[in-house]
Structure formats: structure tokens, C-alpha cells
């Protein structure tokens with residue numbers, strides 16, 4: 001699947017994307033992506049191999065003018081039901097988004113996320129899209145709000161991605177944002 005916007009192409013990853021991805025994943029900027037850290041370009045090449053075949057829900061964000069991969073966006077179908085089984089409808093998605101910091105503040109994340117949400121709602125059966133973002137991550141919160149997502153709650157000491165210097169888990173406060181398909185459609189009409 002390929003999604004096109006005014007300035008961007010969202011497309012599946014290619015093996016040749018390793019260098020561009022290494023640029024933004026050798027030092028992930030936020031704790032929630034620390035587990036994705038790539039130490040070497042060889043690790044990046046391996047990671048690209050793992051991503052081959054992800055053609056529906058995991059996209060490289062590519063600048064049309066230079067064909068450079070400047071970030072990524074993904075979300076996979078989940079059951080929205082608390083008591084899920086194999087028959088549960090997977091109509092809920094939770095996106096991850098990340099840009100190379102050299103490309104922050106130019107509206108690329110919004111442009112990519114808006115097109116991705118449109119794709120999930122119109123073509124992939126999404127009923128609800130929700131996002132978790134830590135309380136200090138103002139740019140991600142701003143992006144959620146720009147996309148029309150409602151702030152649904154703040155979960156205190158919800159999750160830990162890194163340890164404190166004494167080895168104990170450092171818990172983070174996490175906001176949840178969400179938008180329903182009907183809200184997205186209403187917004188698109190305005």
C-alpha cells in the first residue's frame with residue numbers, strides 16, 4: 001500500500017532505507033522508543049529485513065522531493081473489547097509516530113498522520129484510534145489535538161521504559177487521546 005499526500009509518500013520499508021532509519025533510531029528521543037534503539041548500521045539493515053512484508057500497517061514517511069525517509073508511522077488492528085477472544089472484531093488502532101528531528105516543526109507529522117488516519121478509517125475498518133503519550137511529550141500531545149483527538153484521561157505512573165539510577169523502574173504519567181470514526185467523518189465535513 002502506498003499513501004500519497006502533498007509533500008509525502010507513506011510506503012512500506014525497503015532494505016535500502018537502513019541509513020535513513022539509523023539516523024533517527026540510533027538515539028531514540030523518547031523513552032517509549034528506547035527499545036527500538038539501533039546501535040549499528042548492521043542492526044539497521046537487519047531491522048529493515050524484519051520490516052519487509054509489513055505492507056498494510058507500518059509505513060516509512062518519505063519526502064517526495066528527496067525520497068529521504070524522514071520518519072515512520074504504524075498502527076496494528078486490535079480488539080477494542082476488554083474480554084477479547086479470537087472472534088473479537090479488531091477495529092481499534094493505536095498509532096506510533098516518530099520523525100527524524102531535523103524535520104520537526106514543518107507539519108510533516110501532521111500531514112502523515114492525517115493521511116494515515118484517513119486510510120485506517122476508510123480502508124482498514126477502524127472504529128476507534130487511540131494514542132498514548134507521556135505527560136512531558138508536548139509535541140505528541142499537540143499532534144493528537146491537531147488531529148482532533150480528545151484527551152480521555154491521565155494514567156499516573158502507568159508504565160516504565162527505563163530505570164532510575166538506583167535500578168528501580170522509572171514510571172511515567174501517560175495521557176490517552178482518542179477519536180472515533182464518526183468524529184473523524186464529522187470533522188472532515190467541516
Ligand SMILES: CC(C)(COP(=O)(O)OP(=O)(O)OC[C@H]1O[C@@H](n2cnc3c(N)ncnc32)[C@H](O)[C@@H]1OP(=O)(O)O)[C@@H](O)C(=O)NCCC(=O)NCCS
Pocket residue numbers: 029030032096097098099100103104105106107108109110111132133134137139140143146
Ligand atoms: C511527535 C512528533 C512526530 C511531532 O512532530 P512535529 O514536527 O512537532 O509535528 P508536525 O509535523 O505536525 O509540526 C508541527 C509544527 O510545524 C510547523 N509547520 C511548519 N510548516 C508547516 C506546514 N507547512 N504545515 C503545518 N505545520 C507547519 C507549525 O509550527 C506546526 O505547529 P502548529 O501546529 O503549532 O502550527 C515529533 O516530535 C517526534 O518524532 N518526536 C519523537 C518521537 C515521539 O515522541 N513520538 C510519540 C511518542 S508518544
